[in-house]
Amino acid sequence: MTRSVVGKLWITIIAIVAVLFLLLSTIVFKYFDNHYYTQQSNSLSALGEEISLIIEKNPNREKAIEIIDDILRAYETNMVIIKKDATGKYPQIEKLFSPEDIKLILENQKNVVRISDVSYKYYLTFDKVDDFLAIAYPLSENGKDIGVIILYQSLERLYEVTNNLKKILLLFVGIASVITTFFSFFLSYKITAPIRQMKKAAVQMARGNFKHKISIRTTDEIGELADSFNKMASQLAETVQALSDEKEKLTNILKSMADGVITVNRRGDIIVTNPPADKLLLWEKELPDSIKEMLETVIKQEVNVKKDINLHGRILSVVMAPLFSDKVVNGAVMLLRDVTYERKLNKLRQDFLANVSHELRTPISMIQGYSEAIIDDMVLSPEETKELTHIIYEESLRMGRLVNDLLDLARMESGMYQIQYSKTDIKLLIDKMIRKFSSLAQEHKIELISDYDPKLPEVYVDGDRIEQVLTNLVDNAIRHTKNGGKITIRAKLKSSDNFLLEVSDTGEGIPEQDIPYVFERFYKADKARTRGNSGTGLGLSIVKNIVNSHGGTISVDSKIGQGTTFSIIIPTNI
Structure with missing residues (x-):
């Protein structure tokens, strides 16, 4: 209760009222006492003067005493008359009045007022009273001072009146305190009601509810504060909504980006990532050491840093920029891009250019050299001229084959080449291959064999491809098979949906470590294992592209000294 605004305000009001009541009571009591003393003193002084005149002017003492007695009873006052002794002193009043007071009474004809603070019951001429108000007035006869008239009243009545007044005041204070308590509590509760509403609204705002409004219809400062609070809530709602929209836009942008985005603080703790970044980092919670080194450079030098790093078997291009706050680098934002394919493609392009240049340089050099020999009449006989001309012809054919293979491969890889499906008899195609290479095979004493199922149905493929x-495949097999070897072309149904084509030879075989690369462009076996001129290095790459275009697969099985088998599985599309 005392910690709330209502309690504090209530206690403050009660304390102020209590202090005011205390001061007011003190002032009232003091005023009443002074007023009573002044009034009674004046009354006793006048009474003393009157009694003195009655005694001086009335020679009949008994008559005077009767008159004085009636007056004293009327005023509820007691009187003592003290005469001088033989020495001219007043021993009975010296303990009541000081010598200075007695001198004022006797010489200057003045009355003196005294209030007792002790009991005077020991004086024979005084009644038994505890506290009294007394005055002394000179008594004269024929112009001579003969004594002193002392009038006194008991203060018991004053105390009685004072006590009654205290009781009335206390009762008043009690009733006023109760009324003030309820009134102050009600007033505090009423005054702080808008504050409590604003507190509830602030709690709702802290919980994210900016639609909660304060319903205060007063026109005072609290009403203005409530209106300002409601306007602030509306503005905050709009601001928060705008920030939420911007955050949603940023989140959607980050999610839709193909590149990874990461935001980190100075310590390298990851703050924000998008899904591509999580995928590139394999959902790790810490930055790799190579990126941490880049972060240190960015923070120390306050510059952008770009670098390629190897991470989890991939090449990542990382661009990192510092994030400033009050001109101090508090972190960094980085862009991650998987450039593995680009770098590999670039390397393949470079290798391609190098291989093409190499493949073209050899025949061009031979053509140029032999042509110069013929032009410069360096050839002595027609037979030599014919031989050199034949070599020039062979090298031009080789260059033609290379260009044609490059064009075919380029069309396949660019997607410009379309497979022309038609009903094709694989048996006839194999027989055609036997006839086509029979002369070349006989020349090298190689047995060329066809092995297919006579009931093999026609299939839908691109026959030309x-x-x-x-x-x-057969040309490859002939060039890698020694004299006396054997090459077999097989075909059969593997299932109702696929058929199998195989070309196997008994050649030298392919080393195991080279098998994964045989379908790459410009791959060539060891020339020591190759008969005559080597190929362009593009044949097997073209084969793989054609098979893939048909939705098929190709594999190779080879053992050194035993031979090689290429197996192709293609959908029948029947």
């Missing part, structure tokens, strides 16, 4: 596949 399947013929190109078989041509490249």
Whole structure:
């Protein structure tokens, strides 16, 4: 209760009222006492003067005493007359009045007022009273001072009146305190009601509810404060909504980005990431050491840093920029991009250019050299001229094959080449391959065998491209098979949905470590294992592209000294 505004305000009002009541009571009591003393003193002084005159002017003492007695009873006053002794002193009043007072009474004809603070019951001429108000007045006869008239009244009545007044005041104070308590509590509660409403509204705002309004209809400062509070709540709601919209936009932008975005503080703690960044970091909660080194450079030098790093077997391009707050770097934002494919593509492009340049340089050099020999008449006989001309012809064919293979491969990889499906008899295609390479095989004493199921149905494929596949594989097999070897072309249904094509030879085989690379462009076996001129290095790459275009797969099985088998599985599309 005492910690609330209502309690504090209530206690403050009660304390102020209590202090005011205490001061008022003190002032009233003091005023009443002074007023009573002054009034009674004046009354006794006048009475003393009157009694003195009665005694001086009335020679009949008994008559005078009767008159004085009636007056004293009327005023509820007691009187003592003291005469001088033989020495001219007043021993009975010296203990009541000081010598200075007695001198004022006798010489200057003045009355003196005294209020007792002790009992005077020991004086024979005094009644037994505890506290009294007394005056002394000179008594004269024929112009001579013969004594002193002392009038006194008991203060018991004053105390009785004072006590009654105290009781009335206390009763008043009690009733007023009760009324003030209820009134002050009601007033405090009423005054602080708007404050409590604003407190509830502030609590609702702290919980994110900015629609809660304060319903105060007063026109005073509290009403103005309530209106300002409601306006503030509306503005905060609009601001928070705007921030929420901006945050949602930023979140959507970050989610839709293909690149990873990460925000970190100075310590390297991750603050914000988007899904691509989580994927690139494999959902790790800490930055890799290579990125931490970049962060240190960014914080110390306050510059942008760009660097390629290797992370989890991939190449990431990282661009990092500092984040400033009050001109101090508090963190950094980084952009991560997986450039593995780009770097690999770039390397393949460089390798491609290098390989093409190499493949073209050799025949061009031979053509140029032999042509110069013929032009410069360095050839002595027609037979030599014919031989050099034949070599020039062979190298031009080789260059033609290379260009054609490059064009075919480029069309396949760019998607410009379309597969032309038609009903094709694989058996006839294999027979065609046997006839096509029979002369070359006989020349090198290689046995060329066809092995297919006579009941093999026709399939829907691009016949021309399947013929190109078989041509490249058989040509490869002849060039890698020694004299007396054997090459077999097989075909059969593997299932109702697929058929199998195989080209196997008994050649030298392919080293195991080279098998994963045989379908890459410009891959060539060891020339020591190759018969005559080597190929362009593009044949198997073209084969794989054609098979993939048909939705099929190709695999190779090879052992050194035993031979190689290329297996192709293609959908029948029947």
